[in-house]
Amino acid sequence: DLFRPIIGRVQELTGHSDEEVEENLVAYRVIADHGRAITFLVGDGVLPGNEGRNYVLRMILRRAARFGRKLGLDGCFLDEVAKVVIDNMGPHYPELEARKPFIITTISQEEERFVRTLDAGLARLDEALEALVVAGGDTLSGETTFRLYDTFGLPLEITRDVAEERQLKVDQEGYQAALDDQRKRARHAGTFETRDEETLKRYRTLLEKLQEEGLVADEGVSHDPHTSTEIETTIAVILRDGRSVKSAKEGDEIEVVMPATCFYVESGGQVSDAGFITARSNDKGRASAQAGKESGPAWEIQVESAQSPVAGLIVHTGVVTRGRLRVGAPAWAVVDFERRLDVARNHTATHLLHSELRYILGEHIQQAGALVGPGRLRFDFTHAALLTQDELAAVNRSVNDAILLNYPVETGEESYREAIANGVIALFGDKYGDRVRVIRVGWEDDPFSQELCGGTHVKETGAIGLFHIVSEEGIGAGVRRIEAVTGRAALELVERQMGVLERTAAYLGVTAEEVDRRALTLLEELQAARKQVQQLQQDQARRQFETLVDQAESVGGVSLVSARVSVASMEILREMSDWVRDRIGSGVVVLGAVVGERPAIVAAVTSDLVERGVDARRLIKPLARHVGGGGGGKAALAQAGGKDASQLDSALGRASVVLEEMLAEAQPGAASA
Template sequence: VKLEEERFGATLTVGLNKLDELISASLDPKTGEVIVPTLDLARLYDTFGTPIDLMYVVLSQGNYKLAHRVRPFDHGDLRPFYFMIGTESVIQEGFAKGIERLTEENFRKKIEDQLKDLQKSDIEKQTAGSKRIKPAYVALARRHDTKSGFRGYETTKVDDAKVVALIKGDDEVQSLNAGEEGELVLDHTPFYAESGGQVGDVGRLSSPPATAGGNDFLASVVDTYSPAQGLIVHRIKVEKDILTVGDTVSAEVDVEKRDATRRNHTATHLMHAALREVLGTHVKQAGSVVAPNYLRFDFSHYQPLTRSEIEEIENLVNYHILRNEPVETNEMAVEEAMRSGAMALFGEKYGEKVRVLSINGVEDIFSKELCGGTHVRATGDIGLFKITSDESIASGVRRIRAITGVDAFERFREAEVIVERVASGLRTSRTELPVLVERLQEELKKARREADDLRMKIATGTAGSSSNGDESRDVAGVRVVAREAIGLDAAGMRQLSDTLLARIKSGVVILGRKGEGKASLIVRTSPDISKRVPAGQVIKDLAPIVGGRGGGKPDMAEGGGNQPQKLAEALEASYKIVERLLG
């Protein structure tokens, strides 16, 4: 309950901030009026989950107008109608008619209408969008005999597929010989063409059973895609014999990969529904990849998923998998599908007829989306579901990767092996392993702190040594210490410079260290001489000696280079640099 309250509170906070930004952006500087588009309010609800009733309350507290744009019957332009929050109509100068005041119920209906328009607009954009394609594809698409019939929903193999066209490079050809690669169009095929995030099927072509004992033709199908409406293209490599236009072949999908892809695709729908239930209805798909060995899902959300949220999503998806719920598919018109409450999936291409995938829950439909991909018959076929990563890919967009079936089982088994191996190496039980690892981490941190302290004591203890220029020298009346900080990291070298500067009280400290094929330098000067010997100037003269550069302030500067073998030369030269600056 507490987790639900925290998530709802976060949604309200983000939603209110976005609503305030929208109101501010809707201010007309000339008239001083605030006219808020209902389409933008629908986007707030759709993207950030801002509750409609909360928007109504906020807008009713100010003298705001709402611009509700509708498409009239006589032409295609969007025409605005204006409303205000309340129960009475008013006449206001500047408008020909009275401005209707909306009740909360009417306000909700306006937002829901705009939400449907948004979803329909997404579909129209996806349907209209097309990529530049090969001239050969364009020519094939114009022919009536190249419209491939897709048989992949009911079978993974057909024995009487006719070769309608062959392409090699950019040109149509009449045949492909053994060893050649090309593209193939069949009159009907069980191969699913890449679409809606689902990758294209792979498999093989061979001589049909009726020709057994004759030609031993064989070709591998390495990808399947649809560059134009109704045109399914198979990318192939001929392994044996020759393939000619007009031949009849047996087309067989790689069943193992198809089944794995089906599991991941249905799991994607379950995960989408689970995300909306756990995180909020602002979650909207922004892209996906459905492959045999993983699924990837991009969605709108404003913060990283917590461990508890990930577990809740996994639990919800696996709950529906264990219930073995039937996966139902119905074909209907796009408008009918949208009216039924089905959601449109990003990247899917839609025609006049669409397939609607439904998965029932305990009391109601758990998932209902438009999708032309291939799916399992029942959720139990998925087997297992496991999220493997959650990351940000853009502002307000996150990406989840997950696995199912055998891949999920193998991951669990690998985790078991790792746990058992670590527990055996530490001579403890798996139940005691977390406590032991935590204790060892604390001991390691303590040991590292002690080692750092010891190195610092050693470094500061040798400051008075007379070897390698370690002791301070008198340069024109100024004490100068230039030495190598052996065994210290960058933070340790800075700490040592503080200690040495405090020890000499007035003067200059130059320290250098080697590490990872580089040389690092730090220069410190006491306040009383920082104007005469600016640390930034010293480092600018020193760094080129080790093949680099540096800079900083008058009292502290840092630099380095990629020639650590010249560090001793640079430290020795520092005395002359200080002497020159002192004049």
């Protein structure tokens, strides 16, 4: 029995006898089955989440944790289950051993997060089920089920298990409807708006019409972004506001379809190409187009992006910057080559980065997302811990070493099975056809990196120029993100930072190499000066304090010290009120000061007067209104701030009046701290 070692380890954790294991065999088998599944899923690069396979992992992990709770395991234990799975299955599946630390950490972190909310979630579920029974119902509403998931992380499956144990049901359709509504709201709130079905239908109809008229091949728009960055073609369709039009004029925002294009279409994390489409003479071709561009072409479109809303159709979105174009017009489509090269540098750099992260941090590293643009690259990867400065420096240095070695970047096409057998990395969860495009970096007999990829790349790593990591952060459970720059953007960053360094060195009167040491020295001197200033402020406050006690007046038999003082911070003002309150033994203290050009007031009441109903909060509010502000606190200590410092003395003068009114109203025990 493959489950026996797992069940044995769980039995050790629970301390159950064999008879107790038999009595709870369902729970033991659920933990064993789910524990093995989550170990393999995490080992394959799946991370807990709220969509697709990520949700499946989260759901079965939490279900196993809940069954562990039923066995009396109040803390985290699934990492121990994973260790047993790895020890027993590792010899047959070596990737489990290679990724053991990552698997254990990922499972532990997810279980810890769930355990923190599990008790609260189950308590709310109990309340909901009890209320359901009292009301005579037998089906928990989908809205309540979804709220338990959304607020406490209780998956539908756990709620259903608990309900079934009490012979109750769950409205699963209602739950799914609530979940779908939330996802729709999230999509609409997102940066990028998903095209609706009606729009997609319109694009599909357009493609079918173009194919029927022979304007586009049966397989769709001819698309080759890798061979050339410019192409002779024609304008097949012009769309304005989603509708087909015969022409467009300067200033119009339009979408254009051509029978063929060399523009890279946004996909796989890489942004689309930009460029221009301009008028072309039928008989003179490119030379005429180039000459026309210099003297002014009849029309021109500045292309901002190229998208493929449906398979086989590519639309170029942009603005007409000159003239009027018509459907059927000969055209010259030209990609912005410098921008394309910037994107290619960043894309090849992501492959180098991926390779070095796996080499330095471990084989558990897998790509979890990417964004490759002309100005920067963003690479998301599976890793449970914050990268240290030494690790970041090592990755940065290794990628630049690969750039300096000027490795060749080869592009080839081969069968998917052959590529995987040769160690090519495929993105987990992506779907590939029988033939795939492979990007290999390095020497043929010793590749530095090899991945399945359809994006644009440089021919040699030396073309990247320079790689520099600008940030590293966590973006989710077990997922880190690195942002970096290459090429021109990296050069601009270095120039800016070197400029800052050189100017700072000049200001400090040292060389660039001495800036950090000089900065540390200045920081130490600044800290020492601040301590000295703070001590002087304390001494000044002490001197003022000695004179304040003598200023006490009697209001209704209660000692009141109300005075304006000179202090630099609210902290010292509160401290002075404590000193005076402690010195007078029984009484009320109201101190005011101008701190940062704004009036500030503190009121303090001794404990015996608090018991008699004297309340610092009630005392300070009318004073605060007098200086154009508000305040609050506790009965024994309250503070306020305002806007009109010119009214501070007047406000402090009202303290005796307010106190007298309060004493007249106060009854023993009327206020509490």
